[in-house]
Every structure is written in C-alpha cells, then in structure tokens.
Amino acid sequence: MxxxxxxxxxxxxxxKQLQMxxxxxxxxxxxxxxxxxxxxxxxxxxxxxxNCIPQFGRFMPTIIRNYLPTIPYATRSNWSTFTAKxxxxxxxxxDEENRHIVTQLRQ
Numbered sequence: 264m265x266x267x268x269x270x271x272x273x274x275x276x277x278x279k280q281l282q283m284x285x286x287x288x289x290x291x292x293x294x295x296x297x298x299x300x301x302x303x304x305x306x307x308x309x310x311x312x313x314n315c316i317p318q319f320g321r322f323m324p325t326i327i328r329n330y331l332p333t334i335p336y337a338t339r340s341n342w343s344t345f346t347a348k349x350x351x352x353x354x355x356x357x358d359e360e361n362r363h364i365v366t367q368l369r370q
Contacts, residue, residue, distance in 0.1 A: 278318045280307050288324050292364075293354040297346055312342035319345075327353055 283303055286296045300322070304315050306336045318341060330352065338344045356364070361362070 274309075276312055277307050277309060278315065281309075281315070281318065283322045285322050285325070286324060288326065288353065292360060293350060294357065295361060297350070313340065316340070316342060316345055 272334075282305055283300055286293065300315070300319075301312060304312060309315060320331050323331070327349070334345065334348055338348050
C-alpha cells in the first residue's frame with residue numbers, strides 16, 4: 264500500500280517536470296505537438312502515457328481544455344483513444360496535413 268502511494272507521488276512529481284509550450288491552435292500541428300509531448304514525457308521517465316492524461320489540459324488552449332471533460336471516461340482513460348478523439352475533433356486530417364507540409368518544404 265505504502266509503495267503504491269509513493270509510486271503515485273513520484274509519478275505526479277515527474278509529471279510536474281514536463282515542460283511543454285502551450286499548443287497554439289492557429290499555428291501548430293496538433294499531430295506534431297502530440298508527438299513532441301510523448302517524447303518529452305519519455306525523456307522524464309514516463310512509461311505509461313495514460314498517466315499524462317490528467318495533466319494534458321495544462322498545455323491546451325481554453326477551447327480544448329473546456330472540451331476535455333465532455334470526453335467519456337473510457338476514452339479519457341487510454342492515451343491512444345484519447346489522442347485519437349482529440350485529433351478527430353481539433354486536428355487536420357493526416358493526409359491534408361502531409362500535403363501542406365510537402366507544399367511548405369517545396370517553397
């Protein structure tokens with residue numbers, strides 16, 4: 264019991280160390296921002312991304328932060344389903360985003 268409480272405490276402290284800029288809905292690719300978020304979490308030793316979901320809102324603009332509580336718990340408790348839901352609601356379709364990136368690279 265005590266080791267579980269301590270493990271949870273260490274996890275919360277690690278999550279507090281997560282340094283990310285706030286996602287800018289007008290400038291940033293949500294898909295790329297999520298990849299960067301996952302990389303930063305891995306860098307500080309987070310092995311299970313499901314644990315990052317409660318902290319996710321810290322890095323989101325108000326419109327997304329207000330949307331988060333409307334996501335069903337079953338979706339909100341798994342990183343893969345959670346990010347898929349966020350991407351479907353606020354992201355650009357992947358093929359469209361890829362075309363945009365290719366166009367920018369050609370310029």
